[in-house]
Every structure is written in C-alpha cells, then in structure tokens.
Amino acid sequence: MGANQTETATCEEFGGIRMTKQRQVVYDVLSELGINHPTASEVFVSAKEKMPSISLATVYNCLESLTQAGAIKQVNIDREASRYCPNLQPHAHFYCEQCETVFDIGLQNGAEACTGWALPDGCEVREINVAMKGVCGTCPQCEKKN
Amino acid sequence: MGANQTETATCEEFGGIRMTKQRQVVYDVLSELGINHPTASEVFVSAKEKMPSISLATVYNCLESLTQAGAIKQVNIDREASRYCPNLQPHAHFYCEQCETVFDIGLQNGAEACTGWALPDGCEVREINVAMKGVCGTCPQCEKKN
C-alpha cells in the first residue's frame, strides 16, 4: 500500500459513496465556509490550502458526487456560477443585491416548499429551487452600506 | 430614408424601448412559440425564418432589451441555457424530466410567490424565481410515454 494514502470508508452518511481524501476536503471546506455558499472556484482555493495537489477538475467531480449522493446541495441563481451549500433542510436562497451575499431562507412552520402554487393534478414535484433577489436590509454588509 | 426600413415607434407597452423590426420579430416569435419557453438559439432559428438577416447576437440583444423593458421574462432552470417567456403574470416554472417540457405554474388564489417562506424582517424581495422539477404526468408528451 502506498505511503501517502490510507484506507477510506464507504460512508452511509454520504449516500454510500466512497469518502476519498479529496471528497472529504471538499466537504469540510464547504462545511467550514458554512453560509458563504461558495462557488466551485472558491471551494478550490480553500481546498488547495488543505491539499495543495487537488485540481479544479477534482473539485468539480467531488462537488458533483457529493451533490448526487445528497450530501450537499447545488444552488443556482440566474446563470451565475453554481454555488454549493451543506444545508440539507428544505430552504430557499436569497441573494442580496447590495451586499452580494447569498443566505438561506427557511420554511414557515407547517409550510411546504411549493405552498401557494396551483400544481396541476398528477404533477409530481421531485425538486424545487426557490431563488429570491432583493435587499436584505439586516445583514452586516448591508448595515455598513446604509 | 432607406427603402428597407420603415419608421419604428417607441412603444409604451414595451417599457418605452424603441420597437425595432428585430425586436418585434423576436417578440412575435416568443409569443407564437408561446408555452414552449424557447432558448435564445431556438428563438434565433424561428426569427431567421421571418428575417433571414438577423444575427444571433441581435437575438441576444433583443431578448435582453425586452427583458429589461419588462416585456418578457427570462427563465433559468439549473444552469441550462436561459429560456424566455412572454407570460408576465407571477408564475413558477415546472420542468418535466420525462417530456423535457417547461410549463408555467400559476399562483393559488390569494397566494403570493413567496408564501410559506420565513423572510427575515427588513428583507425586501424584488424578484423571485421558482423552478420545479419532476414529472407532470398529464401533458401530451408524458401520456405518450406512459
């Protein structure tokens, strides 16, 4: 066995995918950056600090594997670069045009993600993406600018 | 005045932008394609039938002008090519994974687009995009496959 690679585990928590060093680093970075909703490039920069040999293509691969495994979520706002977030609860995303931050919006008690929409009969929603844009008015960056 | 260009009008209905031949063609194509939610390339193909000299860049320009003027809406689902739609009512979009069609979902009576979400105080939503994915089960294409 090579000196620079220890065994990895197939992890239940991550949808059964093999948890390689690279995937772990990518996941850790995402968890640490927390609410920042980083893009693949931003994840790459942070991942490179922990593992200088990692490549951008691998970061893309890992983000896709983790997304498919259900361990993280991909966040798309307009056609900007995809962002990623480790929050698995149903939630919407709010992009503040003033501070350029993305943050999570939770559901009200008892509400579902598609509350309010007139879905036709027989229509089965498997995934829903809600992206809002505006000004948050309360985040630190916004307060600075006011 | 050139023989192949008649006067255009600045049209109130289209947010005050100058309604050039090209913009009119693009708008007409979009209205005719109706619920198809075409991409810029698809609009280009249809527009070229009406005006063979139109270029793809112009189609992009026109779609952006019309969007900014509030005459049409840009629809983004994941990071796929943007689609465009002439429906100005608040509505969500449903992408059927079986028939690969995008269609509009209206609001229930009295509901607002952000119904159900716990927006923090002071948060001002200027725009909201709701994209659902799943199987519609009722559209012609879906019935064919079942």
Next chain:
DNA sequence: GTTTAGATCAAGAATTATTCTAAAAAAGGA
C-alpha cells in the same frame, strides 16, 4: 502479499452559452 478490475484523480483540451468589440446601418431630431 499479489493481482486485478473498477473508481478516482490530475492536467489540460474542448465545449457551450453568452458577452464583448468594432464597424456599418438605421433612427430621430435639428
């Protein structure tokens, strides 16, 4: 411990939707 088959990684090329650039054409007003 070795071997083997399949999964993953790395680097760079390729792709694709979109935007940018610069010059020509058109529009509207003087």
Next chain:
DNA sequence: TCCTTTTTTAGAATAATTCTTGATCTAAAC
C-alpha cells in the same frame, strides 16, 4: 440633409463547466 445616438452584425473573446486520457488508488479476489 446633416449629425448624434442607438441598434445591428459578424466574429472574437470569455467563463464556467465538461470531457479526455493516462496515472493512481482502492477493494476484493486470488
């Protein structure tokens, strides 16, 4: 008509992402 601004056009440029290929790693079989 002349002038200024806007729009169009064609093609180059851009940026995020995906693809390709060979190398490396892993897990399981031998």
